[in-house]
Amino acid sequence: MAEQWLKPPIELRYGEELAALCATDTGQKPENWKLSPKAVRTFILGGTVTQPNGKHITISRKFYGNDALVERSIITLAGNRGLMLVGEPGTAKTMLSELLSAAICGTSTNTVQGTAGTTEDMIKYSWNYALLLSKGPCREALVPAPLLVGMEQGIFARFEEITRTPAEIQDSLISVMSDKILNIPELGDDGFVFAKSGFNIIGTANTRDKGVNEMSGALKRRFNFETVEPIRDVKLEKAIIIREAQDMADAGHIDRPVDEDVAELLAVTYHELREGITAEGTMIERPAAVMSTAEAVSVYFQTFSHAWYYGDGQMDLRILTENLLGAICKESRDDLEKLKGYFHTAVKEKQAKEGGIWKAYYEAGAFLK
């Protein structure tokens, strides 16, 4: 069943790894955690576990770039503060939040998606109005939202894009995070819900949205913040593009290995445009668009799919350039000029020096309009 899903939840996607870790986990666990902090670390950062029968199982690395950040996040969640992951779009904040939830609580789907239209009902609870009218306010008529579910089951409530929600809605979390109690006044004396051990909140916030709905100081005090940075290592970025594209290809039944040279080309392009300087030291203009690894993976896979469905399977650098254009030139016309500038300086320099695929890439850049 899960195989047919476009994006199965982490706990299903990595079910075997979680089961292996659970079976071999001998570490101390905080109350209600499925795995010990050490096993959670291994689940996210990779490693090997040895089963009682002596068989070794490799746990894949799922988050790259900052191991200490993952460790801090795990320890934060074991304490009484929430975890707030902030950073540029496409830096895998949501993925990390899902991984932590899946490993610690066994589920990553207890989630609120923050938007300008998010209300307190969507966070805490709402009512089944038919039952409410027929039976009055009672537990049966209550429809629990992720916060209430998390408190009752002792699992994490994930709050995505928290800063897109209005400030007064964000602040409704304060009392719950402080007192670990949710009061449902309509239920009278039975209306107090005490959070079970293991409950916590993982929030994510996009730094590009900073200032849209700035978090209050009171709410900030209840979270430990972790800033997730973009990947700064080209080799690592290339490896991620290859791995993610291969996963997507497998899911889409595209039976063709990914082209590592093109992945490197794209990793270098994204890295240099993000940093504003080429490996050769040439200063270039940074586009206003988000230059995340996730975007690079998307551009790569679009080109890969195009080659599979319309071409001979070989990736066409002209199509790659067009996809790159679509990914970068979203917000401002200026970004087109910056991309052209990149081709006219950095790519030109590389094609003269290295030739090969860079030459073809430079020629494809002539079609940028």
Added chain:
Amino acid sequence: MEGILRGGSIPEMIPFATDLPVLLYPVRHHSPVCSYHLCKTIALYQPDIILIEGPENANDLIPILTDSRTKLPVAIYYFYKDKAKLISAEGSDYHCYYPFLYASPEYNAMLQAKQLGIPAQFIDLPYSEILIHTEQAKGLRTEQERHSYASDAYLAKSRFFARICEKTGLRNFEEFWEKQFEIGGIQRDTATFVRQMYTYCMLTRQGTPQAELEADGCLAREQHMAYRIQTAMQTYRKVLVVTGGFHSYGLYQQLQGGTVKPFRLHTFASDVQDCYPIAYSYEAADALSGYASGMQHPQFYDRVYRDLCDGVNPSTVYRTQTLDLLVKTAKAAAKQDLPISTADVMAAYLMMQGLAALRGAVDCGMYELYDGVLAAMVKGEKTKASSIPLELLGKLATGDAIGFIGDRTHTPPLIADFEQQCERLRLKARSVVPQKAELSLFQKESGMAASRLFHQMAYLGTGFAKRLKGPDLHQNKDRSRIREIWEYRRTPQVDAALIDHTTHGVTIAEACRTMASQTLRRERRCEVAAQTAVDCFLMGIAFTPQDIAVMEEILVQDGDFFSIGTGLRYFDMLESLQTLYDFADASVMRYIEQCFGKLIALLPTMAALSEEQAGDCIAICRLLYGVTGRLLPDRQVELVQALQTLTEREQKEPSLYGAAMGLLYAMDNAYRPKVEAAMQGFLRGSLAVQKRGARFLQGLFITASDLALQDEAFLTMTNTLMVGMEYADFLEILPFLRLAFSRFTPYEIQRIAEAVAKLHATTDHDILHTAAIDEGLYAYGETLDRMIYAQLNEEGNA
């Protein structure tokens, strides 16, 4: 990792036993755990002599470093002047520091030897010999390590360590070292700790190519150290050798290989090679500073070591110190009004303990503390602004204390001179609190003397003093001020910078003179050379005959008109200030004459320069005119000829042409008809030529504004120019006209207005004064202005 460090496969490689004639004890510089186990080793081994890694030409300084009055951090400052060109053809000067903290094993080795009444000796090659045996851009001759004798580059940058990092996910060498050795090692027994050090260092060494060891002088140093060890073995029964762990295996191999040959050492005079003990600071000793020489966070590790010396239990020492530092960080943050609560401190502490457990560390150290502060005290996105708690933590862990050399007989000459001058001028140079000095430059000799000292210290880049107010001769600003206000503060960096300049001279003035000479020889441009002359003027330092020769050579060789023009401006200024500043320099007049001659020769070639450069060229023309008036009246003829040649050129930048004509008129009023004819030429030309006429006027009025005031001819021509143009064309030339008339005084504008009014059959009152604005409207405008400004300010655009 634990497995590797257990060193199961190579425990016997370097023996560690108390009955050996030679015991090689491996250390990392400034490491408390190495000092801790060293003291235990000394107690167990009972050596007859302790040999220590360090350039042996500092052996005489050991009693000074271990003097009971000396307070750490201190350092040995080594310098060598390669006058004999033994290192390279450039014959450069070299210097480096060998710092010591309370936690430094080398310092503790010296101290223990003193307490036991046994000798302690440095056994490394003298500083000069290390440099001689090091290839260009290697070891002590690299940019990163050239100031630091005690570098840990081998331990921290080996391929072996890079692999460990990759496998364990550790952030850097410091984190690895702290976890495995500092915190882990302190709870192991001494023999196990030493064996693990041997193992790690040997594996590191195995990953370093032999050619690299050869190139950076490592093998030569080890050969010399081995020779000294063998020599000591002939006299002493038990020899303890304290060296960087990386050398232990190399020394062991040398000693196993039989008799070691000695090096033939060079002999140098003390002005070529010497060393001094100096007060050092924790800040400079931090591996993160420019003089990377050991571990990061030196004060933190010094405190750990001093706690251990005071008998604190090794199993709790890190917990105690990290908690103490965490609380201090929170207090420092509170002083800066950051909202750090007790709950934040508790959250950070829990984070530290949790991380230590998760990472399998015996206790939490600096990296867990950093992570705790980052997670619990940095609110929101991690930016420079939100990371203040981390900055405070870094500062507290590094420390700001300055050491003190108890025995003053070895004070470096520049520091001695500095202290002497400060005492003479009554400057508070022993305080770390910033001081202010208000100096009367021309009333008291002491005022000028103090000003010169401040300028000298600033020129040497010591960071000692900063001028807040006073004449700025470089910018030609505030020259009428007769007082200077300076803020000054003596920090360890001041001493370090003075030491850096020791190779430049034995007094501050001499060092400045050397620096100025080097600048002259390096830059070779008149503009820079003249600025150096201004520096020397302010510092009260006269050029040597050799410097004067170089200066004159620069003036001959420099062919850049603008560089020479700027130079002339400085020299002209210096000439006019010589009496006031009581600093006569006869050569300045020669420089002026040389600059004048070159500018006159080059001036005609400037005729067709670009519009952007015209302003600078006109300024130089005016300067030349001024110089002929004040200093070189006999050479006015040359200027006239040069200007005439310029005006006769076919291609001329209009404003420069106008300025030249104006100057010619200024020098000879009979030139007026030619000026008028030139203006008429512009008026009679096409529209494009007429537009150039506006720029001509602009230049003309810069040098001869009286033309507009003498009679109506020029105003009539200007009027004709404007009236005959379309509105759009007029708008195009308006900026030039505005500039042309901007040089007139209000009285002159009044006179011009009267004349223009006559031309248009009206009165100047009607031109200059319009109807008074309504008071209410004015008030409304002001309110609106304030509102817009406030709004812009709010949006950060003001």
